[in-house]
Amino acid sequence: MSEFLMPSLGADMEAGTLVEWLVKPGTPVKRGDIIAVVETQKGAIEIEVFQEGILDRLLVDTGATVPVGTPLALIRAVGGIGAIPMPTEAPRRERPPIEPTRQMEKLPAVRPIAAVAPVRQAPGRVIASPVARRFASVYGIDLSGITGSGPAGAILLADVELAQKSVAGAPAQPPGLSSLVQMRNAIAAAMARSKREIPHYYLSHTTDAGAVHDWVSLLNTSRAPEQRLLVGALFVKATALAVDRFPEFNGFFTDQAFIRSDHVHVGVAIAIRGGGLVAPAIHDANTLSLDSLMAGMRDLVGRVRAGRFRSSEIADPTITMSSLGERGVETVFGVIYPPQVAIVGFGKVVERPWIRDGNVVPRPVVTMTLAADHRVSDGHRGALFLAEIDRLLQQPESL
Template sequence: MTAPTTRLQVFNLPDLGEGLTDAEIVRWLVGVGDTVAVDQPVAEVETAKAVVEVPTPYAGRVATLHAGNGQVVEVGTPLITVEPLTDPAAETYREEERAGSGNVLIGYGTPEGPTRGRRRRPRIPAAQAPTPTAPPSPAQATAPKPAASGSAAGRTTVHRVVSPLVRRLARDSGLQLADITPTGPDGLITRGDVLRAAAAAVDTPTTLSAPATPAAPSAGTGERRTPLNGFRKAVAASLSRSRREVPEATVWVDVDATALWELRESQRTPTDPGPGLLAYLARFVVAGLRRYPVLNARLDTERDEIVEYDHIHLGLAVQGQRGLVVPAVLNAHTLTTDELDVAIRDVTGRAREGRSTAEELAAGTFTLNNYGGFGVDGSAAIINHPQVAILGFGRMIDRPWVVDGEIVPRKITQMSFVFDHRICDGGTAAGFMRTVADAIETPSSLLRRI
């Protein structure tokens, strides 16, 4: 009898929502010859909104990767081709995976329970690595690795990995599968293999090479050209539109933040650092927007209407790995100062790593910009369209200040406010600025009212 022909399964790049039509491959999480399970992330892709993981709806062995790192793939075109598994043990695991698989959601995959979330990538200390109960035999330890696959420029040793949990553990530990010695049946990488390799990596110093850059010098011109990625193109389009359409005005004021500084220091304990300064500033901004809701709005130019929001999604300008992004703390008006502190650290931390969600990047209704973190005093910022205003703070430093007729050192910061002159006049802008500035100079007066 003739053996049945293996049916290859082609997974096309799915619709990523938000009207997006393409995505750039940031990096592949699998290689040709790897074994994948249903809902296992196979690639990180970058859109104009965020970097997300794309899970595969098919289980099997990776046959083809249809694009390389840095290449743009159109929605609906092939992303990866998977060959169904024939190995009985792997087929059994595939059935278990299928039993738990639901709808494939970009960046999430199959739910694992209400506490599931994105994990950071810690190194696993050697002390935490379990002692293997069945160490590899000398024959296993010295056995040659399987033949390499791929091009000569990027040759990768193929090892069998059935469990996506093992693959994720390796990825979170910063390990390449080709560098892990398998001890499972037929060269299968097990969880213990990953833990041992992670412990060895902690004990062995490594030299990190500089990441490759897409910029390439043009021969004989002295130029270097770097293509705009999805993030940068989106930022450029938004800022250009803001400059074209918005008649913006800027006002600024120097603020004595000594009382706020002292309040923050008074909340510190040996076991609890308390809220950071940015959390207090966010609290004061929310209070100002509640008093002047026209600044928490957008302008509907087609209907000539100012659209005010009931909610405050506070955008935070963050310099991430892929450029400037403005993720938002959702429903900031419902959070206490302590809760704002936790949310701000979470949102900005993930943004710096390129892990903001599409919702966070698109939801902002007002932007707070802490450019003082870059060591500058002032900035005439560009409004983040379609918002109508942006508030910025410079560095907080000791300066001579007149208090009760005497010159004394105080903690001074410059606050600048850029607003769309179509939706309000200078009086409203000044009122909002003074609300925030007065709260900074006398925080106890505002905190008693909120």
């Protein structure tokens, strides 16, 4: 029998609120299955399980706010070597549901959902973001009667809010629903901690992006729109390959020591509709083809904007990449998200006078930046790291 714990979804997370169980006791589960929805200061997150077996018992009721590491459920192993099936008729010592502790009362940004029953769907369940389900449960709104505006027709918070406004005399704001405020508070707390504890240093480097621009344009001419590459995918891949050579930018600083990661999970900063920001990971980005990486980025953006990102994507980025080029920003200097030790930024590709083969010619250029932790690396290594990204971008066909 193993315990399914409240996961840690970042260094700034102390507790989470269980919003919804997606499976019932007695259901077989396997690694990667999404079995619960937990709300944190970052928003509502789908929680995956990383063991295989039968969901035996639920230990925490929906609406309870509990610390990271609290057992949420018991999973019974079945089959395989060493598995000991538990007879269903054997008497068990019941473990009472875990209630919010006094310690959690000190965390006002994360509140239990008082007197709110979770919205549960039949096997043919409606696709809706967790926060949309929570809003609907507060007002007793039937999701099956709402047309979703999200990817694949997913129902978003805005769709439920629109339906709620059609109810005469309904209050404008649901009680206890302050997800955006909680997310901004979490971002502020993490960034304040970062600037307070991490000795940042900053570097910038402007490079000729003509090779990338021309190669992507030529490749996309024979592709359908949904199969085309974006330049951002090449930025992610070049960053992921560069940290293979400069591993001091890929990992975590914890307990006064740097722990290098054996994997390159690039967190991609994505703006959430209505406000807020998350940076879920593209796992093993250094090993993915550009097409696979692009597909992963599209999937992430679609799910994040529908409010359906997963615990594994939030918990384990080893380095973050931020790009505001599509917003017209030419240079972005990021703040490191602890316990990571580096963040790379890319600005807008713009046309500038450039010296090429001894002549001044117009060329597309891009400015990339690095914010890094001086406890782990220095400006010399940071400069070499940016130069390596530059070198890789000059040979896009090798990415």
